[in-house]
Structure formats: C-alpha cells, structure tokens
Amino acid sequence: MATLFDKLWDLHRVGDAGDGEDLIAIDRLLLHERTGGVALKSLAANGHPVLDPARVFSIMDHIVSFRHGRGRNEARSPGGEAFILETREMAQKAGIHLIDTDSPAQGIVHVVAPELGIALPGLTLVCPDSHTCSLGALGALAWGIGSSDAEHAMATGTLRAAKPRQMHIRVSGNLAPGVSGKDLALYIIARFGADGGKRCAIEYSGDAIRDLSIEGRLTLCNMAVEFAAFTALVAPDAKTLDYIRGRVFAPSAAQEEAALAHWEELCTDPGAVFDEVLEVDAGKVQPQVSWGTSPEDTTALREAIPADASTRALSYMGLKPGQSVYGLPIGGAFIGSCTNGRLSDLKAAAEILKGRRIAPGVRAVCVPGSQAVSREAEALGIDRIFIEAGFEWGAPGCAMCFYAGGETFPPGTRVMSSTNRNFEGRQGPGVRTHLASPAVVAASAVAGMICAPSDILVAGGVA
C-alpha cells in the first residue's frame, strides 16, 4: 500500500545518495529570467553542458514590463533588462526551449507550464522558484529549488533530495457558491498556521477537491509553500486528463493509450498511511481576506482581527486588534499572478465588474497570467469589461505580485490583491497588501473598500 507521493518518488528514485538523501531523476526543469539566467551562466562558466536541453524550458515572467506594447527587453525594474538579456543569451547558447518576451506562449512560468503540457501527471518538475508546487495540481511531483540545485539538475538530470514526510488534507463537503480555491487555501493556512504544512508533501483529496476545476486546484497547490509544505499534490482524475489532452508538450494521440494506463496508477492505495492527517469541512469556508503580513493572518471577511495579533503586523498594516477590515477604504487593487491570473480568475472578477466602475481614488490593475489567458480573455470581451470598469489591462508576467524596484503603489496604500504573499514591502515599500480571491478584489475595487462580492451584486440589483 503506497501513497501517490510514494509512487512518484519510487518511480524516479535512481538510488541512495547518502546522508539520508535519495537521487531523484528530474523529468523537466523550468527556469525564469530572475533566477534561471544566473544558473545557466554559472553552469556554462563551470564548463558543464545541459545534459538534455529538450527537457529544460526558460520563460520570461518576473522582470518583464507589464506595459502593453512593451519592447522586447523592457523591464519593470531599473537594471532589470540585464536579467532578460542574460537569460535569452544563455538559453540560446544552451539550446534549451526559450519562451521569450515576445512569444505567443509567454507568461508566468507556473501558468505556462500547465497550459503547454510541460507539467503532466507522474513527472518530476523543478524550478528555481518557490511556487513550483502549483504544478502538483496535475498529479506531478513538482517543487521549488535553489539556483545551484537547478545547475545540478541541468547538468545531470537528477537531484539529491531527502524524502519528505507526508500529510493528507481531506476536504469534505462542498464549497459554497462564490467560495473559491483561493479562499480554501487561505482558510487552511489561517486555521493551521503558516508552518502547518510542516515541510511535508501534502496530498489534497475529498469531495471539495474533486469538485474544484483544474485552475482551482492550481491555486490551492500554489499556496502550499505559504503553508511551509515541501509540495502539494492532487491525484489525476478525468478532469485532469481532459485538461491535458492536445497540449503542445503532452503525449501525442499515438502515445495517449500508454500515458493513460500509467496515469491511472497514480493514486493513493486504500489504507496507505500518512504521517499527518488534517480534516477540513469545506462548508465552513467563507470568502477570506488577510489582515496582516503573513498569509496566516487571515479571517473571513467580516470577522475581527484577533485580540492577540502581532503588534508589528498591525502597525505596518495601520490596524488595531479586534477591528474588522471589512469596510476599510482601499487605494489599490491587483488581479493577476500565478495564484489567480488564469482565465477562470479573470472571469470571476469580470462577473462583478460588468457594467460597473471602480471607486474614485482606486488604482486597479489586471495582468493576465499568460499570453494565452490574455488572448482568451480578449476573445470573450473580458478585457473590455475590466477597462470599462476603470482597470488597467497589463501585458502578462508577475507584475505587481512582487516589487522589483520599479512601478508600484505609493507607500501606505491599502491594496486588495489576488496574489499569494503579503509580507512587508512585498508589493512595494510601505504598501499594505490584503490577500483575497479575484472576486473579492474586484468587489472591493468597485466599492472602494474591502467588501464581499454579494454586497456589490445585491446593491446593483443583480442578485
């Protein structure tokens, strides 16, 4: 009896690497220009070629400008152009896949990898980026690594890793309408703490997980690193297979039968034992919003901030213990990122923004997670809905998810954000980030204050 994680580990275990570590075969490696160029350059300087260039994909996302009509090398931070140029040059020299700034496939690495079928059930995937855990949503064994590990993986096709402990999170019941994968992720982190994942490999299962769309599962697994997990996984099911079919780097029609036979085995055997088990009742999850400077500093929208909340977090956020953030005026809103920059996220926000305007004094920005998301949204008229509501519509990339030294909101601005991190200065010096789902961010942008989608829909006579 084995867990899904045991099976993935054993399938890729090449041998014992000593010191409690195993040598794991790496199927595909992803790079971005913020950390990938450095790894490629150092690898070349050490005289090592990339063992199998066809398995390595480099994508421009972190530093590229999110201005429409951006030039090929335009960065969003001073000096950022060097990251783009170096990654391009080193990727071309190494002969790896390069999804460049002007490619129709460009976007955030964790959004592009599923879209192109780079991430598939049963594969090991690594990237020098902490949110690589997102890809576990497809039943892949994916985790974030450092740049030197990325070099090792490129040179040898393997990595040393200690097998992590395993956690099962069973999410029973159903999420209420309007409650998303993001709300579930924030709820779990708030309830069990930002260290609650205990560096385990987590498998999510249960009715609510089965009911989540693939994009909802990607959002949930994306935040596993905010829960201090090694990674997260969802066993592949019919939805996963439908999602994968026909994607560029997925098995061809001729290979599909063999692939399906393999993927069918990718599940936890009944009776397999986990080191830790957490039970979550999906019916208890309400739309969430963070109030502090860790994703665990989160409550349901109308709930009060705990009386014993950290003074430092409250002072940074300009809040008091016992108060609720509900109704607080905001100055900014951001929808995008590898957490919530996919089509379903933009659709959820557009449902609220349709025929409405954001409040005066709010700067609202939407940046689709990839060129593909952007194209699909534009084909559906979603870009018009955002723009007519007063949002800026940006060019794909990480954009305002993290401050890179360039454009941001003024210090002290309270920003509703569909991203995954609310650390001090994450979106810019002094910027006060509140994490929430795209629907809650959109509703708050319209109201000019933190509120629930239902407030807006009722006020507009829609619901």
Ligand SMILES: CC(C)[C@H](C(=O)O)[C@@H](O)C(=O)O
């Ligand atoms: C820059 C990169 C290494 C970083 C990460 O690893 O996650 C970034 O993507 C982030 O979200 O903070």
Ligand code: SF4
């Ligand atoms: S969108 Fe944000 S969290 Fe995701 S990879 Fe980019 S910077 Fe990191």
